[in-house]
Amino acid sequence: MSQLEAKLPEISTVSPTEGLLLNESSSDTSRSVARREADKNIPEGMSKSQWKKLQKRKRFEDMKQQFQEVKRAKRQQSRANRRIRNEELRAKGIDPSTVTGGPPKARVIDSEDQIPTDSSVIIDCAFDNLMLEKEIVSLSNQITRIYSDARRSKYAVGLVVTSFGDRLESRFDDALSQYKSWKTGIDFSKDSLKDYLESQPYVKEDFSNVVYLSADTDDKLETLSKDEVYIIGGIVDKGRHKNLCQNKAQEMGIQTRRLPIDEYIKLSGRKVLATSHVFELLLKWWEFKDWKKAFEAVIPQRKLIEEKSRED
Ligand SMILES: C[S@@+](CC[C@H](N)C(=O)[O-])C[C@H]1O[C@@H](n2cnc3c(N)ncnc32)[C@H](O)[C@@H]1O
Numbered sequence: 001m002s003q004l005e006a007k008l009p010e011i012s013t014v015s016p017t018e019g020l021l022l023n024e025s026s027s028d029t030s031r032s033v034a035r036r037e038a039d040k041n042i043p044e045g046m047s048k049s050q051w052k053k054l055q056k057r058k059r060f061e062d063m064k065q066q067f068q069e070v071k072r073a074k075r076q077q078s079r080a081n082r083r084i085r086n087e088e089l090r091a092k093g094i095d096p097s098t099v100t101g102g103p104p105k106a107r108v109i110d111s112e113d114q115i116p117t118d119s120s121v122i123i124d125c126a127f128d129n130l131m132l133e134k135e136i137v138s139l140s141n142q143i144t145r146i147y148s149d150a151r152r153s154k155y156a157v158g159l160v161v162t163s164f165g166d167r168l169e170s171r172f173d174d175a176l177s178q179y180k181s182w183k184t185g186i187d188f189s190k191d192s193l194k195d196y197l198e199s200q201p202y203v204k205e206d207f208s209n210v211v212y213l214s215a216d217t218d219d220k221l222e223t224l225s226k227d228e229v230y231i232i233g234g235i236v237d238k239g240r241h242k243n244l245c246q247n248k249a250q251e252m253g254i255q256t257r258r259l260p261i262d263e264y265i266k267l268s269g270r271k272v273l274a275t276s277h278v279f280e281l282l283l284k285w286w287e288f289k290d291w292k293k294a295f296e297a298v299i300p301q302r303k304l305i306e307e308k309s310r311e312d
Helices: 003-007 016-024 028-039 048-091 133-152 166-175 177-181 193-199 244-252 275-288 291-298 307-311
Strands: 115-124 155-162 210-213 229-233 255-257
Touching: 028 048, 115 193, 115 275, 133 155, 133 166, 133 275, 155 193, 155 275, 166 177, 210 244, 229 244, 229 275, 244 255, 275 291
Parallel strands: 115 155, 115 229, 210 229, 210 255
Antiparallel strands: none
């Protein structure tokens, strides 16, 4: 057991929220004394309930930090255990990679190992005011997923989030603040899509090498090409805003393309995919240069049309 775990035995197996509850259910007397003491420090102009909320948030943050430290220590420990186990196996003449030890983990590829595609993907997040709070949370989680997929992918694409601000930025600041240390692999820009595109030397003045992806066009995206910029709408709207990105692209004079979804996904299913799925599909296309294989790798099997019925 690490020194830290010895110090914090009660939180090593609980989440920050549970940790908070656990903390709050400790001795009533000591808690109320501590609270009475804290109440004496209520800043002027702040109500008691605002002060209580602030204190609760502070306790939560402290607990979260302790929880993360324990998790980090556990990770280090399990890495050390694996090293020892591998050395023991090697000493017995066994190649550790041939011995199964749990599910394989996706490797984070060093960007130098990635094959450049010379293409970029922009996640256009200009739709903050059209989303519910829970949809903002969902979008922020999708962007986190996109970042991690981009880092794990064999192929490198330039990745930019435009119109980063408002509630989306607050959500990242409050709950996903580790994003500030993502030094490579993604850029967060406060610029609007138009300003960003106009400031990039690799974007042609007439936007002819830019493609906005939209489910609402008949034109199909046959292949991806180097030197092109692909835009994906950064929005979760559960189908409320049909044609939103299609219309925006048209107004900006940007061509639109749909994924060749009818060919590979059951027609009864929804044809509008989530932002993160579309990004993942683009990465997989670069890997396989084949939409069928890309769809198979990203979309749940039950949604894929069987090869036979497709031929029929
Ligand atoms: C959840 S969808 C947003 C739908 C939104 N109502 C719109 O107007 O695009 C997120 C984004 O993923 C991309 N997307 C989703 N399904 C697509 C498809 N079948 N073909 C091309 N792009 C798609 C689009 O860029 C879209 O803006």
